[in-house]
Amino acid sequence: MADRDVKTVRDVIHFQYAKIIACSTFRCANGREAKNKCYGFIKATFKDLRSGRKKWSDIEREDWQFIESDKECAYCGSRIDLAHEHIVPRSFSVNDRCSGCDIIQAIHNQILSCRKCNSKKGTMGLYCFYKKKLEPEKKFFDFIPPLVEKKYLKTIYCCFERCAHCLYQGDLDGDGEMTVLDVDYALRQYGKL
Numbered sequence: 748m749a750d751r752d753v754k755t756v757r758d759v760i761h762f763q764y765a766k767i768i769a770c771s772t773f774r775c776a777n778g779r780e781a782k783n784k785c786y787g788f789i790k791a792t793f794k795d796l797r798s799g800r801k802k803w804s805d806i807e808r809e810d811w812q813f814i815e816s817d818k819e820c821a822y823c824g825s826r827i828d829l830a831h832e833h834i835v836p837r838s839f840s841v842n843d844r845c846s847g848c849d850i851i852q853a854i855h856n857q858i859l860s861c862r863k864c865n866s867k868k869g870t871m872g873l874y875c876f877y878k879k880k881l882e883p884e885k886k887f888f889d890f891i892p893p894l895v896e897k898k899y900l901k902t903i904y905c906c907f908e909r910c911a912h913c914l915y916q917g918d919l920d921g922d923g924e925m926t927v928l929d930v931d932y933a934l935r936q937y938g939k940l
Contacts, residue, residue, distance in 0.1 A: 750790065753925045756907060756933055757797070757914035760900050763927060764803055765792035767893050778889030806855045806901045812894050813858060821858040821895045822868070822880070832860030834899045836870040841910040841938040850909075856902045858895055872931030873899045888927045903930060911937035 753762050766778040769789045775781040781789060795801035819826045833856050845851055860868070868876045873895065874888060881887040907914045913933045918925055920932040 755915050755917050756930055759925055759927055759930055760904050761796040762793045763896065764900050765789045765796060767897055768792050770893060779886060803901065809894060809898045809901065810854050816894065818859060820861040820864055821892055822860055822864040825861040828862045829859045830862060830865060831857045832865045833857055834873055834895060835902050835906065838870060839934060839938045841906065850902055850905045856898065858898065872934045874927040875931045907933060913937045
């Protein structure tokens with residue numbers, strides 16, 4: 748994945764968010780460019796997020812960005828046949844409170860998606876979806892639209908912290924390394940889809 752200091756699901760989330768901050772700060776087109784241009788900044792931001800010295804903005808910021816964004820599919824850019832899509836599948840359930848939870852059911856977890864992309868994504872986590880969508884790109888996680896990924900990371904962080912209690916788990920998929928796919932694996936392991 749990213750770095751030898753990334754050891755838990757929480758670390759993966761913070762590292763991915765640090766890349767998004769770097770892209771915005773240094774006007775990088777994607778995570779790959781950000782890692783090439785300003786890896787030291789990403790690493791420092793990751794450490795600040797992990798330690799609590801830096802906090803990410805409240806999710807309402809992304810909600811406003813979503814409301815003000817162009818009306819197009821967040822996954823492919825299509826402007827036809829759009830509907831609201833739950834980034835973390837609406838069916839995700841850790842416990843009986845999930846079906847009424849504002850984090851999962853409300854705008855915090857929604858973007859616009861064309862029906863074709865919505866259908867292809869189904870109940871996949873965001874990273875599994877992009878891995879499949881951008882195959883054979885090995886670093887698919889560097890090319891996810893920032894607004895979609897920010898909403899996903901903040902939503903899933905809340906779910907994992909409040910209910911699933913799996914932020915401090917390591918290598919959940921058993922492949923020998925911590926990657927973004929461990930985040931999606933936690934969706935399946937700690938909740939029902």
